[in-house]
Amino acid sequence: MNPLKPLAPAPVVDGAIPVDAGIGLRSPHMQALLQTRPAVGWLEVHAENFFGNAGVPLHYLMRAREYYPVSLHGVGLSLGSTDPLSQPHLRQLRQLIDRVQPGLVSEHLSWGAVSGIHFNDLLPLPYTEEALDHFCRRVDQAQHVLGRQLLIENPSSYLRYRHSTIPEWEFLTTVAERTGAGILLDINNIFVSAFNHGFDAETYLRAIPADRVGEIHLAGHSLKQFEDGELLIDDHASPVCDQVWSLYCCALRLLDPKPTLIEWDAELPPLPDLVDQARLARDCLNRAATRRQETCR
């Protein structure tokens, strides 16, 4: 598949997200996407960028939606906050869902606001019983208002809390079990957090129930050197690295092929480079599917 000679997908009637590779669509790529209609299986956008039920961004998203299934990825609901869940935010999201008819809707295992101020970040939760109960209640509320299942994504993190008592994989799995939510497993985030906190990424993967995983994320990160040590920063500003590809292949073996998204948010490359990353993910998915058939035979 040559990304420069795009195949034109047929207009989409069904919005279900296929077990294929998709790309995170950012506004600088919108025109190129509509003009070239590259062969990617699906698109994901940040839901908040299309709130308001009007305007230029939504117009182009609806045009893209004619050709691709779309997943809505929330970044601002702040599910882990102790502030009340924002009903206007949920209403906006619900309105967008009604309009776009997305195949999947996801949010994060994190918090981002307190005392009415939003920090525009995915901040780490302490993994305690208190936080678990709170987070599950919030997922229940959100799913109730939205009238559908959410996928919850594992965040990348740079710090841990001394009073955390539950491993992140167990916390995430329990949220899914208690609320009926699905899991959006970000392989790059696992890799970044495993390095930053010194746990084994495969242990994480092995703890995740395959049937709960609705989607996988892949992205680039960078190693930042400080005078007193080094840290992996989840900056989504580069291609997926070899080690994350390996971890992804391992995840596909353990969890079966799942819809997989390439995220790239900073220092955006030309669209064909992003499509190329999706092609690599598709190759991995195809290999995993073939292997699975051979095992079943």
Add this chain to the structure above:
Amino acid sequence: MNALNRLQRAFAEDLWGSDLKHLHGLIPDGRLPAARLLQVYRNNFRISLTEALEAVYPVMQRLVGADFFRYLADRYLRNHPPTHGDLAQFGDRMAVFVASFQPAASLPYLADIARLEWACHEVFHAPGNTPVGLDVLTRMPAADLPGLRFRLGPACHLVASDFPVHCIWQNNQAEVDEPEVVDLNRGGETVLVLRPCWTVQLWALQPAAGRLLTSLCRGEPLGEAVDQALMLDRTLDLQSLLSRYLAAGVLIPRCDSPHS
């Protein structure tokens, strides 16, 4: 939920740089000392929201330079942090903020540039305009026309300034390598920001046209607005002006007007 709430409030104070040490003891050192790990979150918070302001205010940023803009954005953020999980409204008070921002006092036009850029942002996200045919006016009894009132279309903003803001805006677009020197004494400009289709446009209005639209926006009836515009320019071609505004959905006849 008390412990979680306390933790989140302490974390927030740390993000603001208060360094009250509330979090110390809760966060063990990792690959880096705990204070350094928190610094990563402080940076993300500051940088991501500065970038959000840069995206809305590129002309302002170009006028004051990247370093000064970062400083200004930081002060803005402290005064008017985001209060919603979507950032569409973040930056809405920039014009008022910058008007009283002493370090930028030497650029008296900066607040109006901020108003203009916020107008572009709002028009970009607004519902589209609906064109109106000139026949709406020609079908009316002539005697009713002077009493007709209008409102501005949803994807329109009118920005009036004592400075040549359109000229400044044009000269400071990313693609302009060598901006012309703008004479600040050349007089004010009224700019119509609109979105006839899916691209935001800026129309610099002649003074008489600017007066006409400003009056109509205030809800004054057509007759009075026309009289005021004609005082500025006796040769104003009203018919072509009105049909242009109606066709672009800039002016919408109000239902409380007679026969509209």
